[in-house]
Each structure stands twice: as structure tokens, then as C-alpha cells.
Amino acid sequence: MRVFGLNRKIIRVLLGTEYAHMLEYRAEIALWALSGVLPFIMLSLWNGSDARDALGMDGVGLDRYFLSAFLVRQFSVVWMIYAFEEDALTGRLSPYLLQPLHPLWRYVASHLGEQLTRLPFAAVITAIFFLIQPKAFWVPSLGHFVLAWLATWMAFSIAFLLQSLIASLCFWSEKASALERLLFIPFLFLSGLLAPITAFPPFVRTFAQWTPFPYLIDFPARVLAEQPVDLLAGFAIQLAWIVLLLPLVLLLWRAGVRRYSAMGA
Amino acid sequence: MAPQRSLHPQVAHGSVVIEVEGLSKIYRVADKQPGLSGTLKHFMRRRHRDVHAVSDISFSIVPGEMVGFLGANGAGKTTTLKMLCGLIHPSAGQVVVAGHQPQKRHPDFLRRITLVMGQKQQLLWDLPPMDSLRVNAAVYGISDRDAKRRISELSDLLELGEELTRPVRKLSLGQRMKAELLAALLHQPDVLFLDEPTLGLDVNAQARVRQFLADYNQRTGATMLLTSHYMADITALCPRVLLIHQGHLFHDGPLDRLASRLAPERHVRLELDAPVGAEAFAGLGRLDSCCDCEVNLRVQPDELTAVVAQLLERFEVRDLEVNDPPIDQLIGDLFRQGKV
Ligand SMILES: Nc1ncnc2c1ncn2[C@@H]1O[C@H](COP(=O)(O)OP(=O)(O)OP(=O)(O)O)[C@@H](O)[C@H]1O
Numbered sequence: 001m002r003v004f005g006l007n008r009k010i011i012r013v014l015l016g017t018e019y020a021h022m023l024e025y026r027a028e029i030a031l032w033a034l035s036g037v038l039p040f041i042m043l044s045l046w047n048g049s050d051a052r053d054a055l056g057m058d059g060v061g062l063d064r065y066f067l068s069a070f071l072v073r074q075f076s077v078v079w080m081i082y083a084f085e086e087d088a089l090t091g092r093l094s095p096y097l098l099q100p101l102h103p104l105w106r107y108v109a110s111h112l113g114e115q116l117t118r119l120p121f122a123a124v125i126t127a128i129f130f131l132i133q134p135k136a137f138w139v140p141s142l143g144h145f146v147l148a149w150l151a152t153w154m155a156f157s158i159a160f161l162l163q164s165l166i167a168s169l170c171f172w173s174e175k176a177s178a179l180e181r182l183l184f185i186p187f188l189f190l191s192g193l194l195a196p197i198t199a200f201p202p203f204v205r206t207f208a209q210w211t212p213f214p215y216l217i218d219f220p221a222r223v224l225a226e227q228p229v230d231l232l233a234g235f236a237i238q239l240a241w242i243v244l245l246l247p248l249v250l251l252l253w254r255a256g257v258r259r260y261s262a263m264g265a
Numbered sequence: 266m267a268p269q270r271s272l273h274p275q276v277a278h279g280s281v282v283i284e285v286e287g288l289s290k291i292y293r294v295a296d297k298q299p300g301l302s303g304t305l306k307h308f309m310r311r312r313h314r315d316v317h318a319v320s321d322i323s324f325s326i327v328p329g330e331m332v333g334f335l336g337a338n339g340a341g342k343t344t345t346l347k348m349l350c351g352l353i354h355p356s357a358g359q360v361v362v363a364g365h366q367p368q369k370r371h372p373d374f375l376r377r378i379t380l381v382m383g384q385k386q387q388l389l390w391d392l393p394p395m396d397s398l399r400v401n402a403a404v405y406g407i408s409d410r411d412a413k414r415r416i417s418e419l420s421d422l423l424e425l426g427e428e429l430t431r432p433v434r435k436l437s438l439g440q441r442m443k444a445e446l447l448a449a450l451l452h453q454p455d456v457l458f459l460d461e462p463t464l465g466l467d468v469n470a471q472a473r474v475r476q477f478l479a480d481y482n483q484r485t486g487a488t489m490l491l492t493s494h495y496m497a498d499i500t501a502l503c504p505r506v507l508l509i510h511q512g513h514l515f516h517d518g519p520l521d522r523l524a525s526r527l528a529p530e531r532h533v534r535l536e537l538d539a540p541v542g543a544e545a546f547a548g549l550g551r552l553d554s555c556c557d558c559e560v561n562l563r564v565q566p567d568e569l570t571a572v573v574a575q576l577l578e579r580f581e582v583r584d585l586e587v588n589d590p591p592i593d594q595l596i597g598d599l600f601r602q603g604k605v
């Protein structure tokens with residue numbers, strides 16, 4: 001039986017293959033993991049600044065927040081639009097469109113395979129962080145860990161859906177992929193990668209709450225760092241974004257494929 | 266310019282697998298002048314131009330047929346194949362393939378067809394073909410046992426062995442193409458659309474792919490519609506050809522009938538014992554050349570026997586040959602002269 005076009009065997013084979021595929025890129029992925037150290041840079045900037053107190057986190061709290069932000073980012077990074085553009089360019093999208101499986105599943109599988117490949121590198125970077133900052137060492141409770149994992153996974157889903165939305169727009173105009181670059185700026189500021197959301201002035205914070213960005217980094221990172229956070233509201237809003245985006249992506253994708261088809265593949 | 270229709274007995278019984286009626290495709294492309302001012306003008310007021318890639322073509326194909334799709338670059342072959350497999354929507358006309366409207370892309374339809382494009386690939390570049398094959402098997406719901414059996418059968422036919430476990434990027438073009446074919450046929454489609462499957466292959470590899478397609482058709486009774494710029498592919502595989510020119514169907518029928526339609530004349534080459542003046546051949550077909558003892562004439566088929574008899578009677582003939590001009594030369598001439 002297939003659920004959303006998937007069955008257990010497709011999941012197993014697709015994930016296995018994509019993991020093998022991503023292992024071929026392990027050197028690049030290690031570099032990507034390394035290039036995700038922005039939260040650590042921010043941490044050292046904040047630590048050396050007088051404004052640190054305004055962030056509302058005590059000494060190790062801030063360390064843990066930024067380490068968590070790093071980890072959440074590592075496992076929720078989405079590059080679907082780039083893979084999609086390449087497949088459209090090389091023509092691989094055409095056979096995918098002619099197979100009885102929604103092409104988006106292939107991209108989901110690539111990302112999961114990539115996350116698995118990334119795991120050891122992220123672990124090494126975390127270990128180095130604790131070596132340098134032993135005071136910050138903590139092991140989250142199992143409950144927090146599971147919740148953080150779930151929140152990260154939801155963050156990944158939201159980010160993936162956002163990019164799929166843009167990819168669907170690419171069926172109308174290839175230039176739509178520029179939207180993704182455009183989204184990066186608000187993401188950078190409002191996600192909590194540069195500073196915890198609580199550090200922002202109230203009106204920015206209020207504005208940010210209405211965008212998906214704080215739920216991509218700030219919320220899962222707080223859960224992982226065991227910072228005070230409204231779990232119920234956080235998960236509810238994450239779920240709301242997914243429920244809002246999913247049908248939109250599916251509809252737009254279907255219309256886009258029809259349009260692309262009408263234009264010529 | 267009405268295409269010749271070849272009527273197959275099966276058509277009357279309704280067992281057609283591909284039915285195309287009045288099919289057209291118009292691409293709308295932005296009409297932009299070069300340079301900055303062109304870009305600005307285009308930005309201010311977008312202009313579009315319609316490209317009539319395929320215009321009102323109709324044909325039907327019965328199960329098991331191998332049909333060659335001929336035409337110059339840009340004639341509309343790929344566009345037609347894309348419409349037949351459901352990748353693009355027709356601008357007008359009807360298509361039914363295997364009982365489905367292709368553009369709906371119903372899973373039952375997708376399981377019955379395949380599209381192979383010589384210049385495009387589906388195999389993952391960094392992994393061995395076997396990995397992509399396993400994914401395809403899962404996607405099409407083929408059991409491990411069946412998949413294994415089919416892969417071994419197809420790889421025997423294609424003469425593929427350890428190549429299947431080597432990363433695709435390390436395969437030669439020919440090996441890659443064969444692996445692509447294997448991937449495209451794993452789900453045992455019964456309608457195959459092949460767009461230049463032998464593109465860029467050397468003569469041996471071309472012949473092997475060709476032989477494979479012929480065998481596959483024999484064994485499975487699959488229907489094939491293929492395009493190729495190599496006439497050898499068409500003559501070897503396709504008893505029936507569709508010739509498309511500037512989007513219009515120009516010929517539908519056997520290849521030799523196309524030849525007689527394009528160039529009804531036969532070529533007669535004579536070798537004489539002694540030189541004869543050109544005027545001596547008046548009334549004996551059209552004189553191509555006459556130099557020393559060698560004479561080339563073009564003769565209408567219905568006059569051929571009479572002309573040959575007269576030639577033998579009038580001259581001391583050392584040798585006489587009757588030839589059809591090669592078909593690809595004829596088609597080439599046709600397109601060059603814009604005779605259509
Ligand atoms: N996506 C597209 N958008 C606009 N025009 C297109 C598109 N695809 C093809 N065309 C145009 O439609 C016409 C038919 O193209 P098509 O690719 O079907 O030709 P073809 O017979 O396959 O040629 P070739 O032998 O070169 O492969 C050409 O004039 C081409 O420029």
C-alpha cells in the first residue's frame with residue numbers, strides 16, 4: 001500500500017541510495033558543515049560586547065543557545081532549489097516527472113541522506129566546542145532531546161516547503177530561484193542565527209513571530225538548550241506553517257508542471 | 266501535401282496503441298532583440314512569437330509496430346514524442362496512448378510507457394547504475410526477485426556486466442547509453458519512445474543498440490517510436506516511417522515508398538565499349554552525365570524495362586547497373602531544396 005506515493009520499500013531503497021550518493025560528496029559536506037559556524041562567530045562577538053546582558057541569557061546559557069542554533073541549522077539546511085535547478089537543466093527532471101513517484105520525495109530523500117552524512121562532522125565540531133568551552137557542557141534530558149529533534153525536523157519541513165514553493169514558481173520563470181536568495185536576508189536576521197529572538201526590540205520580535213523564520217532556528221535551539229520556551233505554542237505554530245504550506249506547494253507544483261508542460265520541457 | 270496513410274488491418278479492429286489526431290504544438294517564445302535597448306524594449310512591452318513546432322499531424326500505431334520518425338533538425342520530432350509521453354500538453358488535437366490521455370500522467374499510463382532521450386540522462390552520475398536501477402524497481406513496485414531477473418536478462422541482451430556496479434561517470438558514452446536503456450526498460454513498458462537513442466555512439470555501439478531494440482521488440486512485442494539522424498537505424502529497425510517537415514507530416518508509410526515518392530527515378534549506369542555522343546540518348550530518360558564510355562541516366566520506373574531493352578539493343582554495353590539513390594541523400598536533398 002502506498003501512502004503519499006510511498007511505501008516502506010521505496011523509503012528504504014531511496015534513503016539507502018541517497019545516503020550512498022551523499023557519501024560521494026562527503027568532502028564537500030564536511031566543508032558545508034564547517035561553513036555553518038556563523039553561530040560561533042556570533043557567540044564570540046556577543047561575548048566580547050557590552051550588549052551581551054541584553055540577550056537575557058546567563059553565561060553558559062548563551063553558549064548553549066548558539067551551539068544548539070548551530071546544530072539545528074546543520075540538520076535543517078535545505079538546498080532543494082539548487083538540486084531542482086540542476087535536474088531541470090540536465091533534463092533529469094523529465095524522467096522523474098514520468099515516474100509514478102512525486103519528484104519532491106527524491107529531494108526529501110537526498111536531504112535526509114545528506115543529514116546522515118553530516119552527522120559525524122557536526123559531532124566533531126560539537127566535541128571541539130566543548131573542549132574549548134568545557135563549562136558549557138551539558139547533555140539534554142531525553143525528553144528535551146526528543147522534542148528538539150522533532151522541532152528541528154519540523155523546521156526542516158517548513159524550510160523544505162518554502163523552497164519547494166519557490167521551485168514550483170521556477171516552472172513559470174527560471175528567475176524565480178532568485179527569490180530564495182532574497183529570503184536569505186530576513187532568514188538570517190529573524191531566525192535567531194545572529195542573536196536569540198528575545199534580544200530584539202519588541203516590535204521586531206512581534207513582527208518576527210508572524211513569519212516562519214523564528215521557528216526555523218530559535219525555537220528548536222531553545223528546546224535543545226533547555227531554555228525557557230512555550231513548547232505548545234512553538235509546536236502549534238510550526239505545525240500551522242506546515243499545514244499552510246503543504247497544500248500550497250502541492251497545488252502550485254501541479255499547476256507549475258502543467259504550465260511547464262505547456263511551455264515545453 | 267496530404268500524407269500517405271498506410272492502413273493496417275488491426276486499425277479496423279480498434280487495437281491501436283497510439284492514436285494521434287490533428288496534433289499541434291505552438292510554443293510561445295519571448296521575442297527579444299539583442300543588446301541593451303532590445304532588453305529594455307522587451308522589459309517595457311513583452312512581445313511573443315509563436316513557434317509552430319508541430320502542425321496538425323495524425324497517425325495511428327498498432328501494438329508491436331516499430332515506427333521511425335524522420336525529419337531535419339527542428340522539424341518537431343522531439344516535441345511530438347514529448348506530447349505522446351505526456352511531458353508536454355498539446356496545443357490542439359487528440360492523443361491517446363495505451364488507452365490514456367498522456368498529459369494526465371496517470372500512474373497506470375506511466376507504468377506502460379518509457380521515454381529514452383539520447384542526450385539526456387536519468388542515472389545518478391556519481392553512483393553505479395545498479396543503485397538507480399534499485400530505486401526504479403522500488404518506484405515501479407517491482408519485487409526484488411523480478412528486478413534481479415529482469416536486470417540480468419536485459420544486461421545479457423545489452424552486453425552489460427560489471428559496468429552496472431561502476432559509477433556512471435566512469436562509463437563510456439556507449440556503456441552509459443546501454444545502462445540508460447536498461448533503466449528505462451526495467452518496468453517492462455510496452456510503449457517505447459526513443460529520441461535519438463544512438464546519438465554520439467560509434468558505429469559498433471550503434472549497431473548493438475539497434476540489435477537490442479530489434480530483439481526487444483521481437484521478444485516483448487513492445488511498440489516503438491524512435492527518432493534518429495542515422496539512416497541506418499531507421500532502415501534496420503523501422504518498416505514504417507513518419508517523415509515530419511517543419512511540423513507537418515509529409516509521409517507515413519514504408520521507407521521504400523518514401524524513396525519512390527521523393528525520387529521516383531531510378532539511376533541507370535552504363536559502361537560502353539566505345540564512346541558515344543550525348544545526343545544519342547535522346548528519349549532514353551534524363552541524362553545525368555556522359556563522359557567517354559561511362560553514362561549516367563535517370564529513368565522513370567515504368568519506362569525502365571523499355572529503356573534498358575533499347576539501350577542494350579542500340580549500344581555495345583559492357584556493363585549496366587540500376588540503382589535507387591540512397592534514402593538519406595534524397596531526404597537531405599529534399600530539405601535543402603525546400604521541395605516540400
Ligand atoms: N521549449 C521550447 N520552447 C520554444 N520553442 C521550442 C521548444 N522546444 C522546441 N522548440 C522549437 O520547436 C521546433 C521543433 O523542435 P523539436 O525539438 O521538436 O525538433 P526536432 O525535430 O526534435 O529536432 P532535432 O532533430 O534537432 O532534435 C524548433 O523550431 C524548436 O526551436
Ligand SMILES: [Mg+2]
Nearest residue numbers: 342343344460
Ligand atoms: Mg529532437
